[in-house]
Amino acid sequence: MEENIHILIVDDYAVVREGLRAFVTTEPDMVVIGEAADRETAVQQCLERQPDVVVMDLALPDNEGINTIQTIKQQCPNIHTLVLTNFAEEDRVLAAMKAGAQGYMLKDATTKDIVQAIRDVHQGKIVLHPSVSYLLLQALQLPDTKEQTVLHSLTERETEVLQLVAQGHTNQIIANQLGIDERTVRVHVTHILQKLGLDNRTQAALFALRHGLVALK
Numbered sequence: 001m002e003e004n005i006h007i008l009i010v011d012d013y014a015v016v017r018e019g020l021r022a023f024v025t026t027e028p029d030m031v032v033i034g035e036a037a038d039r040e041t042a043v044q045q046c047l048e049r050q051p052d053v054v055v056m057d058l059a060l061p062d063n064e065g066i067n068t069i070q071t072i073k074q075q076c077p078n079i080h081t082l083v084l085t086n087f088a089e090e091d092r093v094l095a096a097m098k099a100g101a102q103g104y105m106l107k108d109a110t111t112k113d114i115v116q117a118i119r120d121v122h123q124g125k126i127v128l129h130p131s132v133s134y135l136l137l138q139a140l141q142l143p144d145t146k147e148q149t150v151l152h153s154l155t156e157r158e159t160e161v162l163q164l165v166a167q168g169h170t171n172q173i174i175a176n177q178l179g180i181d182e183r184t185v186r187v188h189v190t191h192i193l194q195k196l197g198l199d200n201r202t203q204a205a206l207f208a209l210r211h212g213l214v215a216l217k
Helices: 014-024 039-049 065-075 090-099 111-122 130-139 145-151 156-166 171-178 182-196 201-210
Strands: 005-010 030-036 053-056 080-085 103-106
Touching: 005 014, 005 039, 005 111, 014 030, 014 111, 030 039, 039 053, 039 065, 053 065, 053 111, 065 080, 065 090, 080 111, 090 103, 090 201, 103 111, 103 130, 145 182, 156 171, 156 182, 156 201, 171 182, 182 201
Parallel strands: 005 030, 005 053, 053 080, 080 103
Antiparallel strands: none
């Protein structure tokens, strides 16, 4: 039996938090372990409760949504973040994903799709609302020459690891697929991020998408 997915809900509207809690807790594998209405509380809850997935809006007080994602990623790197918001503008989507969000869904999505997005993000996959996928594909159309040069600096093995990271696989799964030690995978990931000048696995996945190393599903 799989372990429950522990969820923190972050939204400055209590009615939204209550609604999310109501349908999420009907799922047998999901438990809401906390709520927050602002950045400070969200970060504190993450540090204290260590949820598996944070489901959060970008429209937090003082426009702190992106900063909240970034802080959570920096202080609690094992926590996955799913954005659930009304905003579908390209700059917001890219900013959220670059900050470390693994998923970006809109509030007009069905409860079924939101629940599945939580499960997918928990597994390390990148999840995007259909309309957000279109925006992201448009933004990823033209990689620049500098990025192409940096990409060529990766070894063949590092490129393989980057592709698997972009597909949402954990270090253990990557190790099993490539027949190498998990510690070696961690070293490869570190080298990939350093060479590409990136901060996290989500940024690495976006880089791989941009350069056609993986396809956006």
